[in-house]
Amino acid sequence: MFSVILYGRNDSHGYNLHKRAAISFNAIAEVMSDPDDELLFVDYNTPDDHPTFPEAIQDTLTDKAKKVMRVFRVRPEQHVHLRARTHLVALEAQSRNVALRRSNPRNRWILYTNTDMLLVPRDEKESLSDILGSIPDGFYQVPRFELPEMLWEAAFDRRDPAGNLAKLRDWSMRFHLNQVVLNHMPMRYDALGDFQAALREDMFAIHGFDEEMLLGWHCDSNLAARLALYRGSVDTLIDKVFGYHCDHTRVAAANNKGRQTKMNDHDRFLWNVSSPYLPAQAETWGWPDLEVEEIRLDRDTAFERFAAGIGAAIQPAAEPYRTTNVEWHLFHDLTYDLPHTLPFVCDQVLTYPRDSALMIVGTRADFLRHFATAWRAMGFSGPILVPDECEGLPVDIPGVEAGPFADLLRRSDMFIFEFGLATQAIDDPVRTGRHPQVIDEKRLKVVSRLLRQAASLEEETRPKGRRLPRRFIGVNVIYNRFWPLFTDYVSANINPFCGQVLAGIPRIAPGMKGKVLRFRGRHAI
Amino acid sequence: MEQASEIGIVMRLSDKISGAWRKSLDLLAGRRATTNSRTKEEELFIRAHDLVRAGEFKKAVAALADATAVAPDLVAALETQGELYDMLGQPEKAMSLYEAGRKLKRGLRPGAPDRLFVLRRPGRSTAEIAAYTTVIQSVKQRVLPLIARGNAFLVEGRPAEALADYDAALKLKPGLSDILVLKAEALLMMGQFEQAAAAFDSACAVQPRNADFLSGRAIARLALGRLQDADADWRLQFDLLPKDRAAARGCVALRLADYEKALPEFERALEKEPFDPYWRLYRLTALHRLGRPAVFDDAPRRDEWPAPLFELYVAPPSAAVALAHADNDERTVEALFQLAVLALPNDPAEARRRFNQVVEKASPSMVEYAAARHELASLGA
Numbered sequence: 001m002f003s004v005i006l007y008g009r010n011d012s013h014g015y016n017l018h019k020r021a022a023i024s025f026n027a028i029a030e031v032m033s034d035p036d037d038e039l040l041f042v043d044y045n046t047p048d049d050h051p052t053f054p055e056a057i058q059d060t061l062t063d064k065a066k067k068v069m070r071v072f073r074v075r076p077e078q079h080v081h082l083r084a085r086t087h088l089v090a091l092e093a094q095s096r097n098v099a100l101r102r103s104n105p106r107n108r109w110i111l112y113t114n115t116d117m118l119l120v121p122r123d124e125k126e127s128l129s130d131i132l133g134s135i136p137d138g139f140y141q142v143p144r145f146e147l148p149e150m151l152w153e154a155a156f157d158r159r160d161p162a163g164n165l166a167k168l169r170d171w172s173m174r175f176h177l178n179q180v181v182l183n184h185m186p187m188r189y190d191a192l193g194d195f196q197a198a199l200r201e202d203m204f205a206i207h208g209f210d211e212e213m214l215l216g217w218h219c220d221s222n223l224a225a226r227l228a229l230y231r232g233s234v235d236t237l238i239d240k241v242f243g244y245h246c247d248h249t250r251v252a253a254a255n256n257k258g259r260q261t262k263m264n265d266h267d268r269f270l271w272n273v274s275s276p277y278l279p280a281q282a283e284t285w286g287w288p289d290l291e292v293e294e295i296r297l298d299r300d301t302a303f304e305r306f307a308a309g310i311g312a313a314i315q316p317a318a319e320p321y322r323t324t325n326v327e328w329h330l331f332h333d334l335t336y337d338l339p340h341t342l343p344f345v346c347d348q349v350l351t352y353p354r355d356s357a358l359m360i361v362g363t364r365a366d367f368l369r370h371f372a373t374a375w376r377a378m379g380f381s382g383p384i385l386v387p388d389e390c391e392g393l394p395v396d397i398p399g400v401e402a403g404p405f406a407d408l409l410r411r412s413d414m415f416i417f418e419f420g421l422a423t424q425a426i427d428d429p430v431r432t433g434r435h436p437q438v439i440d441e442k443r444l445k446v447v448s449r450l451l452r453q454a455a456s457l458e459e460e461t462r463p464k465g466r467r468l469p470r471r472f473i474g475v476n477v478i479y480n481r482f483w484p485l486f487t488d489y490v491s492a493n494i495n496p497f498c499g500q501v502l503a504g505i506p507r508i509a510p511g512m513k514g515k516v517l518r519f520r521g522r523h524a525i
Numbered sequence: 526m527e528q529a530s531e532i533g534i535v536m537r538l539s540d541k542i543s544g545a546w547r548k549s550l551d552l553l554a555g556r557r558a559t560t561n562s563r564t565k566e567e568e569l570f571i572r573a574h575d576l577v578r579a580g581e582f583k584k585a586v587a588a589l590a591d592a593t594a595v596a597p598d599l600v601a602a603l604e605t606q607g608e609l610y611d612m613l614g615q616p617e618k619a620m621s622l623y624e625a626g627r628k629l630k631r632g633l634r635p636g637a638p639d640r641l642f643v644l645r646r647p648g649r650s651t652a653e654i655a656a657y658t659t660v661i662q663s664v665k666q667r668v669l670p671l672i673a674r675g676n677a678f679l680v681e682g683r684p685a686e687a688l689a690d691y692d693a694a695l696k697l698k699p700g701l702s703d704i705l706v707l708k709a710e711a712l713l714m715m716g717q718f719e720q721a722a723a724a725f726d727s728a729c730a731v732q733p734r735n736a737d738f739l740s741g742r743a744i745a746r747l748a749l750g751r752l753q754d755a756d757a758d759w760r761l762q763f764d765l766l767p768k769d770r771a772a773a774r775g776c777v778a779l780r781l782a783d784y785e786k787a788l789p790e791f792e793r794a795l796e797k798e799p800f801d802p803y804w805r806l807y808r809l810t811a812l813h814r815l816g817r818p819a820v821f822d823d824a825p826r827r828d829e830w831p832a833p834l835f836e837l838y839v840a841p842p843s844a845a846v847a848l849a850h851a852d853n854d855e856r857t858v859e860a861l862f863q864l865a866v867l868a869l870p871n872d873p874a875e876a877r878r879r880f881n882q883v884v885e886k887a888s889p890s891m892v893e894y895a896a897a898r899h900e901l902a903s904l905g906a
Contacts, residue, residue, distance in 0.1 A: 148683040239619065274672055274694075274704055
């Protein structure tokens, strides 16, 4: 019957964002009753190494919310062409249009709201699906009622949507919450963007939200103006449903800088709107030709993929624990426990697109073999690229492609540089004072050289069309002699030794030291 | 004692102030209601809104009840009464009024699907005229409120007032094709076909592949007797309309009296809206004109228009019965057109007479008008 369209980004904004979003997702799912209903969340421009916002809070969502939710992940690389035109990191019009394009065509209605709203049918026996199924064609709004921040923070259980809706029915009268704020037409009510229900057919006819609105604010008013022109009237559903907004004014929203807030031009996008249509974007709105990843929370989850990958690559441990050692006299011992390290490496890649091409530059054949098994079992379809320069690495594994480093560099979406001992077997003891053999040193030298080259040439060797820096993952680069090398070229955080993994994008320090590093990298010295 | 008398004076004074305030609002409502040639229901609706703003909910309810007595199809008046009863703490009464409004709305038929979006809207626009009049007073020198109110006037069949708003909008945005086309539609409705065609030409010069614009220009051209020019616009409109707008494509084809093209479009339109009586009627028309057998499954309810026109296809045509059921000019035209179509195989002279009646009585914007003009052209009339 209806598709709800929401958008956001996993950027840890505000101390209570996660709670109100979970309350809202669960409450909206609770009032859905038609099998075609869906909750579409566009996760816009979340960094590639983060999970999407709904994935990050999935443990607080009800089974029903997970079942109805479809997450569309718009990657930073897909947003980058707009970066110069906006100060915002999440774009409303683009997000909502991406979802609209991909919404269930069987649904008659599109409902635009936000991740802090609870929709309460006035007749508790009715679902929102029942309500939308019973009303004539039109463009509907409901007024937004404010919910004091303390109330939802302190009294709502995010996993009890039915209880929360019942509380609202009580509080609305007890605390005099229901104040309708009327507005000029075509915005029938204030804060109209929290409930605008339009026919899916109408939204396609008027070409979705205006994607020229890149500065934030008034997207809802623009839509109201255009739909009001198209339909002629703005109808109300106030007799059927009340909408409550989880007030969150203790911490201002990212796009709210008081009187200094940048906004879309009110006159251009509201009072001087002259047509419902946007012919300039008629063919392109919602990026119809762009492949946008869809993530489900009720199947094929990140954990399921991770467990499948690790399960396929290694056996469970046979002992309660193993030890390693961080004492400084072992600084030159490059042995590491592969079965322990592999899950941390997999964790670094899991959030990336499944068709990514990954280059592995390393020393240990067993690392490549085990990682390649995990890579496929985690559902990645992109190739693992191994440079010819890395001698001793097996390339007869399905999905592994070999070639000259210089060629592969232009195909890779991310990199793993592994600094182990080629002579270490998987069952050898670790960090016992072992010294590298000649062959180990020879291979480590190649890995070091290729790291310098890859980092120094990263910007100019990106695959065609790619504009953002690629990710470098270092394996066994903590508290050993390759730690300084890796962090000279890659902006990695300080991570615990236990994980054995660092990651980041290339960042070579400015100044003389940086010039020397870059020179060494470029000229393979 | 002294204090009590002071309170009494203050209370009397506040009563007087409050009375004066209400009186001035009433006067304001009255003045606003007479600034234009307002309909009775519009005056009542505006008065009700002013009373709501003054907090006089019960008087407002009475004004709205009067409005619905004058214009029973005024959905907005029912809805606003519902809101008022809600605010008066009578939700049951409120719900019944909201529902009555929705029921009314459900029964409204939109305009021809191949026309400009404004002309596809069903129902009344009294509330929008009132609302945008308020906006125009606050938001000056901006086109949206003027266009929106102009559109509302157009839907209400008041093209002269619509034209005034569009002209005001064009002063702010000279030459803007989105407004020019609206102005052209207003002129078309006023019967000023030369000026309408010129305005459509200006709009089409900017957006030559806008299907809605072409639709209006074709009508204006046909009204001026430029059949070939009109046909060129309709043919291009047909090609430009997306496949999923089958009803719109069917109507364009029917205007051209191109039944081969119209038939599959109405069949596809019926897949989407299986109970739409007009798509069924037009499908039947196309089948008949193509000499193919027509299958009658379930005709619309006998008491609902256009059921009497289906009857014509079942029983021997009874012009008198069909025309008797047609209770307005548009329905009369629809009946005359169907009678002409049915007469055509056996009695071309009678068909010609009926098609001529259609052309005489119909507005050029009606599908039947254009189809009749094409039929007459084929008959050599």
